[in-house]
Amino acid sequence: MKKIIFVIMAITALLESQALMGQGTPGNAKEYNERGVQYFQNEQFEQAIADFSQSIRMDSNDPVSYRNRAFTYLITGEFDRAITDYSQAIRMDPDFAQAYNNRGYAYFRKEDFPKAISDYSQAIKISPNLSEAYENRAYAYQESGDLNSAISDFSQVIKFEPKKAGKYIQRGRAYLVSGDFDKAIADYNQAIKLDKKSIEAYVRRGEAYANQDNYKKAIADLNQAVKLAPKSDSILFIRGFLYYLNKDYKKAITDSEAALKINPDLAEARNLINACREVMR
Secondary structure, rough: OOOHHHHHOOHHHHHHHHOOOOOOOOOOHHHHHHHHHHHHHOOOHHHHHHHHHHHHHHHOOOHHHHHHHHHHHHOHHHOOHHHHHHHHHHHOOOOHHHHHHHHHHHHHHHHHHHHHHHHHHHHHHOOOOOOHHHHHHHHHHOOOOHHHHHHHHHHHHOOOOOHHHHHHHHHHHHHHOOOHHHHHHHHHHHHHOOOOOOOHHHHHHHHHHOOEEEEEEEEHHHHHHHHHHOOOHHHHHHHHHHHHHHHHHHHHHHHHEEEEEEHOOHHHHHHHHHHHHHHOO
16 A cells, blocks of 8 residues: 555644753643653654643643644554544544544554545545645545546645656556556656656556557566666566566566565566466477
8 A cells, every 4th residue: 555645733833832851840731742742753652642641631621632642643553542532632623624634544544444535525625725635535535446536636636736756656556457558658657757767657657558468668668667776676577577478488587587586585486487487398
């Protein structure tokens, strides 16, 4: 699964404070919350949670401490606790879009895609320009099999960020999965135009060409990917598999053997070598 985007507005908004660690025991909820932010920034998550919890005990009506603790739970993988805290924060402050976005991510990680989509949609309703909510919802749609909605959301993300190659790669993959290879290739073309060193764009475009039985162009793209990442066992294997599909079995074996030198445990490469030798008998 692709990387899911979520931001730390609830945390970074607090960084304007000048609270420093090591200046004695905090005297009130705000100071515990501020020190918790410092612990968080130093990746001392257990201490951060402890301070956010103390802040909540001292002032249970402040949604910021709930959001901060929720985010800490989120990045440490405690998704149920994150959902509980975000839900409390939302009850206190129902117009904070990022809380819905981040709770949606927690639901996504639990593979509860309908609830994730619902939360991302609410975040978008509150903040129509929240690009990461569209992107997150696109992934949730994609995982739930609604590729048309995923493509629509990825298209909206591209409107927000038209100069980022990765955004075209994301939509291109959705087109690829949906079987619209021409549109996938168009997106990968644009990604490569923006970033000529995008290994993923070359590999994905090669995959799209292969699905059109255009192995010559597919292999050309994988050649470029190999130039950019010559030590990648997976890319060598993919090119080897394309050679196999193109009935160039010797080159398929050569690439598979090269992949095995990098990763001796790559069973797929051994299987491909055996398949080639079987055909060449």
